[in-house]
Amino acid sequence: MTRITYVCQWYSPEPVGIPPSIAQALRAQGHPLTVLTGVPNYPTGRVMPGHRALECRTEQVDGLTVRRTPLYPSHDESALRRILNYGSWALSATAFGQGALRTADVALVYSSPATAALPALAARMLWGTPYVLLIQDVWPDSIFASGFLGGRSGRVALKLVDRFVQWTYSKAEHVAVISPGMATLLESRGVPADKLSVVYNWVPEEDAGPSDENSAAAPHHETLQARVGVAPGVRTFLYAGNHGKAQALEALVRAFMDERTDDAHLVLLGSGITKEGLIALAGEHPRIHFLDPVDRSTAANLIGDANVSVVALADEPLFAVTMPSKVQTGFASGKPLLVIARGDAAAVVDQAAAGASAGPGDVEAIVKAIQTLTSLPALELDAMGSRGRQLYLSQMARAVGADRLSEILNGAGRRRRRKLTAQTQRERNFA
DSSP, X not given: OOOEEEEOSOOTTSSOSHXXXXXXXXXXXXXXXXXXXXXXXXXXXXXOTTOOTTOOEEEEETTEEEEEEOOOOOOSSOHHHHHHHHHHHXXXXXXXXXXXXXXXXXXXXXXXXXXXXXXXXXXXXXXXXXXXXXXXXXXXXXXXHTTSSOHHHHHHHHHHHHHHHHHHHHHOSEEEESSHHHHHHHHHTTOOGGGEEEXXXXXXXXXXXXXXXXXXHOTTOOOHHHHHTOOTTSEEEEEESOOSTTTOOHHHHHHHHSGGGTTEXXXXXXXXXXXXXXXXXXXXXXXXXXXXXXXXXXXXXXXXXXXXXXXXXXXXXXXXXXXXXXXXXXHHTTOOEEEEOSTHHHHHHHHHTOEEEEOTXXXXXXHXXXXXXXXXXXXXXXXXXXHHHHHIIIIISHHHHHHHHHHHHHHHHHHHHHHHHHHHHHHHHHO
């Protein structure tokens, strides 16, 4: 099996689902794996109890060896403090993580932030340890699309970040991305096509499944319809997640305020900076309901109760090449999707005939998509959900993603071992 050092800035006990899920999936494949990460401080920006910001520490977390290195703790709106957070950990992991990287067959870098590649890049230069990038967010696009940096200093930073990420791509053994559009974008920026693979993120499958499975797991669960006072049998659309600018939910709310959608109800579950404005917009509308955030398992049950799961993204070029986890969650739950987005998220639903899509901000198109999903017979709606679930199981599930990652990492590890064997043989011949 291939010895892997998994480089990711955030890890358990921080509330991040994807990084530890990847680690455990690779461990289940039989790979010896060590995690190189930071002192836990996400999402509050405060170091968690039992840890210190400047500590180097090795511990066991869920059966895995985890090496933590220092960082400047921060997660607020300050660009300077966020740069210090990213940069301080990248430098400390580079300085104090080489022991784990030198002995690995390959490093896997969870590339969000992109600065996480620095310790693996250094290990490649120092010891020849190859690394594989798993790109979650395309930099510098993501940090500038979010308004993280701007002005003249932002333009300078843009050039520097772009040069850095291009360097990391060029030195990587392989680059895995989470959507087809992201692969196309990176290929247009010079990454060879044979160096790129799509590995979709998966979701916590113990919580995902058709609604009858969820009901069996939680027999005392209060249904979504009961929570908001919707009569059984009425088509219920559920948006579950952050209410922020990136989701652009105003058009969705306006579409449900339209009298042409009076056969359907919308439930918005979660919180965020735009929620107050959305509540004011909806007013006392009888078909629009707001729920506060709930824990993960309860949210999975509520998704199982809904007739349609909603995905929404703003009309930004970057979002057209991403695959939000809400798509996988909806597919895994066996629910048809209403996708209000451009690019990959809409394309995968349309191509699978697993729901309906509309452009961001286009109230008229959203109304028509709601009408389509509301007017379908229940059997056809169920068939849409089944097609989405089959797509998830065949292309996006944990077993599929872990196999793809394992194949990529095994290939890099074999090439590394062959080089070391050849080098040893040359040294013996010289002696």
